Amino acid sequence: MAMLSDYCRRIQELLLRYCDSLRVDSGGNLHDEAIAAENVFKEILNATYGWNLTNANAVDPLTAGYDLIDDEEHILVQVSKDDSSEKIRHSFSALDASSFQGYTFKFMMLVPRHRRYSKSFDPPRGIHFDGQEDVLDISSLMNYLHN
DSSP states (O other): OHHHHHHHHHHHHHHHHHHHHHHHHHHTTOHHHHHHHHHHHHHHHHHHHOOOOEEHHHHOTTOOSOSEEETTTTEEEEEESOOOHHHHHHHHHHSOGGGGTTOEEEEEEOSSSOOOOSSOOOOOTTOBOOTTTSEEOHHHHHHHHHO
16 A cells, blocks of 8 residues: 555655646747647546547648547547636537537646636536536545545
């Protein structure tokens, strides 16, 4: 059990350092690292939750509102360094919801712990979103791995 705890602690340290480096890069408007982060977190989320996410932006660079998609499990994921409620609302407004009826929308916030949102969100009609369950961050990812 101690070895698992050591692995989790090391994974957490690396993820936090990686997310910090992405925040620094955003100051210089370096988008290559943000694109790479989508692929990094695609692999992490797939391994952690057993999903089969693909990078939607690799297929169509004009994809709006989400970055990753799993058509089998009907999951959309927005990967973002911005954990503001405005970012969530913007992603919802940019999404072509009619194409994704019955999908669950998740946000992978590249922050240690996302902020608390004072208002609930109004996802597009036909899109499932639970503000408590569907906003992920490094803390929630690590809690899932520990349990």
